[in-house]
Amino acid sequence: MTQVREHWGSRLGFVLAAVGSAVGLGVLWKFPYTVGENGGGLFLFTYFLCVLVIGIPVLIGELLLGRRSQRAAVGAFGTLAPKRPQWKAAGWFGVLSSFLIMSFYSVIAGWGMSYILMSLSGFYQNIPVEKISGTFETLSRSGSITLFWHLLFTLITMSIVLTGVRKGIEYWSKIMTRALFAILLVLFFYSMTLDGFGEAAHFIFYPDFSEFSFSSALEALGLAFFTLSLGQGIMISYGSYMRKEENIPQMAFVVGGSVILVATLAAMTIFPVIFTFGFAPQQGAGLIFKTLPYLFAQLPGALVISTVFFTLFVFTALTSAIPFIEVVATNIMELANWPRRRATLCVAAGTFLFGIPSALSFSGEFFPRWETVYGENFLMTIDGIVSTWIIPIGGLLTSLFIGWGLKREIASEEFPLGKRWQRFYQGWHFFMKWIIPLTIFLIILQKSGVINF
Template structure:
């Protein structure tokens, strides 16, 4: 390890919880969760999602925090310290770091869309405009490469400005600012949804189980989304865990983080579905729900101008709190393992993420004919590779290592330190048997569903 200065730690428990919750709470909660619920039948999907969070997501989150705090290292360095430089387990760290880098590169472009819509909302672009025109705005945006690149650059610079400040003065300070604002914005939108005439329809859609609509694909989707939304398998939680104080209660903190993440996802659904129902639109509208359907809804309801501004600010803040954790996970590697200074490491990695994100910004315009995996664009291929393969593989390796190969006494020590040693038998059972089995099943079916087996067959 090349560290020469004492490792930075979170200044407070609140700062750590808000930073980690900010990492977990991203576009996946507010953009993806509502339309995934809509596509998979509502309440039954929510139940399966919550089960996946508790049985798989929570144990792996605790395992990542343990690895980070025990070693005080980044995702790669944690395995180097525990198993040595030549250990094959280091692959788990590298997979997660690679996933973090690739996700940041295209996530920044998507986050740029939210900034563009904040700008449009401030200009009143959705007020008094026909629905067809509003729906066409998103198609026009993704067809405009230079506009996407501009917002992509703005977002990357925001991430750079926060991460370069360090753990306490950068990430923790801004998490204490951004997360309360995010929660306040969501609370306002939630109350608006609950006061709309579509409130009961929205509540019923979210929580009334209809198991006839629940398919095997829905169960796999719930598992995958639970994994992605908690920022697992992407080095962020190992890195954030390395900044936790020794006496921190990992179980209690993890439950609070998971609780915030789930609450925000559910509140987002209850903010969105009631107003969608109130104007008679389709709740299962897919990815276009946020960028096409919701702006149309805001154009039709009283106070829609203000609500549109609040909503897209909420999306932007959620994206930013997640993205800074992705960048920090990579920066920590260069600081810990290569001895780089924070400013140099942050500037280099932010610049590389911007460059690698350029093909994503051009995926639906200049590079629309450039296909990587099958007939998928660069953006779709990068998303497929990370969300469906790198993250589950990283999580699978971490759960197998922690469940079967890491010293049980060291694991228990991490739980005992915070006063949660009593949960060790249950946690160890889940991380040893349930989590790896569930992830392996999802990974297998995702590979079959996305045609990766056939793709490999064609290569040879």
């Protein structure tokens, strides 16, 4: 089925949409607690290295595949390699990861929606500061409340997708991503005044080899892919909305650099609170909900600041959640020739139903023995599978396709003209053909226990 593609209204619209896709929960939720669990400095350096050496080249490749094919993830591989349908598996990995992420993503975003209502009701004024973190424990263990917000966030996301995703993504990203960045910047400057700022800076930037293992490199790689929205089919779709004259490598470096900047800013906002008030960095999935309210409670106008922050948090979560549903729905539309409405309704219903165990993970009302058997609750199990296996394997297959399966003239034609960019193309293609697949493959082998460094 021939798809009519819209295009981004501006370069800024694309950059903010791509950054917004990561900032919502990739950076604000997942990044800080993953850094905390992996010892800080050396893990952060590994993450930055993964973004620069692996993430940005793969981002260039995914944008290139989308713009050239003008199709979603599965269709892109089918269009560019029509005689080798086995490459569609790389696209299916992206579809699967987007579906699974959305199933628990709406649970986390739902907590953010709950904090909006809690902020408006002035819950800071009703309990002492030392008990604020316990509020999240109460919320996450309240299965029915979490399930309600999970459903509401899914319905809101679905309604936006039904009414036209592309204009919605660009419009909201321009407003919310910039607003969130401004709020983070203000909170960062305030965090600099806290007693724990120096300790936080040491934890974040000082490499402690005793807290890092080689298997953590796969965590860093998965986090780099997660925060750049790679291996999820999103950037292939975003690439299909780019105009021919846009400079893909330049845009990819801007996006990668922006994600690194916002991630560092978020870490330097959250970790000073952690060390000032005596939290442990290994707080897990609820880190942002346990720490930032402490900071808000110290500020004048805590009710307003908290409400504004979590409202922006939810809206940036929407800029990420919209493409998750869009990716799966668009592939169904192209492959099954379904209308948008039917595909979107089915995808939203599927992610909601599959997300019910995640919504009830902390309450123990569903699969009560799950954590005993598998070591983590259902939500964290799915998050771990996606981040450490599905996304990296999808990235491996994508890099192999670009390096070995894609006709070289197609890739070179999508690169900018000029000797300078053609020289860059040679290095990029060498990385995609040899360095990146080998690196990802070795890290996966290490994680699986086949080899041990």
